[in-house]
Amino acid sequence: MGMWDFFNFIELDKKVRPVNIKIDKKTIYENIDLSSSERKIIAECIEKIEIAYVLNSKNINIQPYSDENMKYESIAFIGIKMRKKEKVERIAEILNCSIPNPIALVFEFEESILIATALKRLSKIDKNRAVFEKINLTDWINLDNIDDLQLQFINAIKMSNLPYTDFYEFYSAIDEAVFLINNSCIVKQFKISQNEEERIHKKDIIENIKSLEEKLAKIQIRINKEKQFNKKLELNIEASKIKDDIEGLKMNLN
Numbered sequence: 681m682g683m684w685d686f687f688n689f690i691e692l693d694k695k696v697r698p699v700n701i702k703i704d705k706k707t708i709y710e711n712i713d714l715s716s717s718e719r720k721i722i723a724e725c726i727e728k729i730e731i732a733y734v735l736n737s738k739n740i741n742i743q744p745y746s747d748e749n750m751k752y753e754s755i756a757f758i759g760i761k762m763r764k765k766e767k768v769e770r771i772a773e774i775l776n777c778s779i780p781n782p783i784a785l786v787f788e789f790e791e792s793i794l795i796a797t798a799l800k801r802l803s804k805i806d807k808n809r810a811v812f813e814k815i816n817l818t819d820w821i822n823l824d825n826i827d828d829l830q831l832q833f834i835n836a837i838k839m840s841n842l843p844y845t846d847f848y849e850f851y852s853a854i855d856e857a858v859f860l861i862n863n864s865c866i867v868k869q870f871k872i873s874q875n876e877e878e879r880i881h882k883k884d885i886i887e888n889i890k891s892l893e894e895k896l897a898k899i900q901i902r903i904n905k906e907k908q909f910n911k912k913l914e915l916n917i918e919a920s921k922i923k924d925d926i927e928g929l930k931m932n933l934n
Contacts, residue, residue, distance in 0.1 A: 681823035683759045683788040687732060689823070691839040692757065696739045701731040703758070711778040718774060721767045726760060729775075732786070733757040735847070745846035750801050751810070752847035755782050762789040769815055772796040776812040782851045792820040797855040816858040832870040833861045841872075852879060859883065866890070867933060882933065889929050896922045 687693060705722055708714075708729075714722070736754040737744055744753040756779070760771065772785055776798050785796040798812040821830050835841065836857045843849045853872050856879050860867050863886050873879035899919045906912040 681791060683732070683761075683786045683793055685823055686786060686793050686834075687757065689834050690837050692733050695839050696733055696735060698732055699734055703729040703731060705729070708774065708778050712774070714774065718770070721770055722774065725762055725764055725767050725771060727763050728759075728761040730759050731756050732759045735850075742844050742850055743846045745848035748802075750848065752782055752851060755784065755847055755851050757784045757786060760785060760787045762787055765789050765820065768794060768796065769817060772798070772815045772817065773812075776800070776815070780810045782847070784851075784854055789820070791824055792822045794818055794820050795858055797851070797858045799852065799855055816855055816862055818858055818861050829861060829864050829870065833857055836870060836872055849876075852876065856883075859886075863890070866930065869933070885929050885932055889926055892922050892926050892929070896926070 687698075692698075705726065708722060709719060734754055734756045735742065745751075746753065758775070758779075760775075762768070768787055771787075775785060776783065780800075782800055783798075787794040787796065795818045796815055798815045800810040800812045803809040803811050818833070826834070837854050842853050856872055857870075860870060860872075864870075866886055866889050873882055896919060899915055899922070903912060903915045903919065906915060
């Protein structure tokens, strides 16, 4: 199974027709200034790029959204057939720089797929340009052997389960789903937020937990190396407090 099976799983084929527009690598080279190493990544890692589906207000009942900071008038689902698994995040960054519209990237390597998303905002310098925020990535998913969490993820981004308020809310829900499955070690319940305020709040909590876990890991290393009893006791007390803070934040996610 590959990317087209994934598109069928999330019911894209039931809503819109595929466009199957090939993107030539030369187009990417012309759109943005790439270093020689970045050109090498595109040349060596990618076998084929194509626009699989384009959603707009003419082919689906979702309204465009625009304000002074963002413009979501359409969403493209782009398939990237890979020669190797390497450099996926860098490729996602390059494609998001090259393509101004919101895009959901579906990478395919052998029997596995990986989804990458990134919210975009209008450039403060040039309103005709868009800049992307953080790239969110899933792990590689083998569609022939998906686990329970991966199944929850796929169900969450089915066309029938996404918000049709406008294209910003629609895309944000997909982006949040990718973010959540990427943080599955923290998030035990896979639930998409009902609005942007809830979405931002949840992401902030998760980022705080990750920061505290990194801090805790460093303290644990210091505890293992510390020889003085009093200092070791202080570090253990500090570690215990961080653990309590982490548990408190996790409770706020449920």
